[in-house]
Amino acid sequence: MFDDLPAPDVQSMMAALSRLVACATPMPPGDGYGAFADLIETQFATFGGTATRVEVPTDLWHGPGLSGARINLLLTPDLPGTKGLPEALIYFHTDTAPAGDGWSVPPFTVTNRNGKLLGRGTADMKGTIVAVHDALTRLSHSGAGNMVYRPVLAFCTDEEGGRYPGIRHLAETTRLPDVLLNLNGSAEPRIWAGCVGSYDITVTITGLASHSGEPQRGVNAAEIALPVMLSLQDLKYEVELRETALPAPPWVDGPLRARLNITAIHAGDKGSAIPGACQFTINRRYTAEEDEAAVLQEIRATIAAQLDTSAALDWQMQVTGHLPPVSDPDGSATGRWTRARARAFDLPESAFTRYGSGTSSDFGWVQKAGLRHMLLGGLSRPDRNVHAADEFTTVQDLCELSDAIAYFLADIP
Structure with a gap:
């Protein structure tokens, strides 16, 4: 004792x-x-x-x-x-x-x-x-x-x-x-x-920097990113209809759901320059009922639908954090x-x-x-x-x- x-x-x-x-x-x-x-x-x-x-x-x-x-x-x-x-x-x-x-x-x-x-x-x-x-x-x-x-x-x-x-x-x-x-x-x-699980996904869009007084000499990566983020907002509404059987905390109104948020954005440094690069981060909370590979493919397809036909010189999507x-x-x-x-x-x-x-x-x-x-x-x-x-x-x-x-x-x- x-x-x-x-x-x-x-x-x-x-x-x-x-x-x-x-x-x-x-x-x-x-x-x-x-x-x-x-x-x-x-x-x-x-x-x-x-x-x-x-x-x-x-x-x-x-x-x-x-x-x-x-x-x-x-x-x-x-x-x-x-x-x-x-x-x-x-x-x-x-x-x-x-x-x-x-x-x-x-x-x-x-x-x-x-x-x-x-x-x-x-x-x-x-x-x-x-x-x-x-x-x-x-x-x-x-x-x-x-x-x-x-x-x-x-x-x-x-x-x-x-x-x-x-x-x-x-x-x-x-x-x-x-x-x-x-x-x-x-x-x-x-x-x-x-x-739930969580993905942090960083998207990098490559354009071409130029003087903002002569924007035709550059490729504005920030402006190229805008329709991409709007498409992700459309996906957000669809994603957040998905529910999980996981019991919700008592202070939550309704069931727990999948989530998609844009959590960080960076492009450019001053007003007189067209930004040649734009980088933003997506956080995707996914349920145990969702397939991990399908979660990433859905986001990649949404981004590619905008960027593959854009003026971007290059773009990349990288998983920078993952918790199952x-x-x-x-x-x-x-x-x-x-x-x-x-x-x-x-x-x-x-x-x-x-x-x-x-x-x-x-x-x-x-x-x-x-x-x-x-x-x-x-x-x-x-x-x-x-x-x-x-x-x-x-x-x-x-x-x-x-x-x-x-x-x-x-x-x-």
Whole structure:
């Protein structure tokens, strides 16, 4: 039996979170992974155990705007009472969205605003790292009790975009535990039912730059792109009629659907020059019921119908990011994780609702590699400004996640 489990150490969590947020890891470009791995190893060194770094080969992930080594870190802490136990992998992605505009506080400094902890990555998902560290510290201080799992911690790259997220590389090259706990999820009472897939597709149109006073000497790539984007808007209406059987979140009006959005556009630099190149990015959320190859072919055909007869000198379509869907992730530990969270949140198990998501997960690659059973938790909530200005988590959510991890890993009366 465990001795009394200490209360969460809020001050230590806040201090650790400040260090993690200050070690900026925006993706793109993704050039901060090495320094972040150094910091994580230092913060978890008190537990002992093993540390392994796995680097993704450059040719698998490299793309426009990306730089730096893709360093993934696997830690197996040496906790009392865990030798010989079945392993449970606890997953974190170490990149964040770029800071972006509109912040009321410095984005890479944690600001405590009446229990709200603002900063890029506090909710998505560096706060989860300090909550797990707190849970492991509390279990270590409670003696060698009835542990159920030996935790393996996976700190992974390129969840926020790119062609080859770190957890994919680990799943395809490394033997991972059968129980996978993904903390890139919600702090709400939810049982994960899966999610849709996502393609990022970058289209590059090549024209010919010229002085805007003599446009006949050039080929305006921006103007050529306009009818292409209008055709994609027509396709958008068709795509977004497609529904999935995945159960929708309780706050969504109607079923989950496929999505198509133009998410980035760039052409030209000043008013006196005809742009010789235009590049735009499409994000296509696709359902498990759709065929991956057909999704890409539909977009390519829509673009080609406009560009193959245009004045463009050349055009290219490149997949710059891909996350497959996650389907039916339930397994042997689903009930245990739900009970642990219910106890941590002081809620009945009946309060937990099973639903999916219109957002996507790099764990789709893990399922493609053959591992089906996945759990989801974390610090995100609809109001937490994830990927937006003034992202935040709360002290309460950090403490409840620490409790849930402790209850999941151990039998605590």
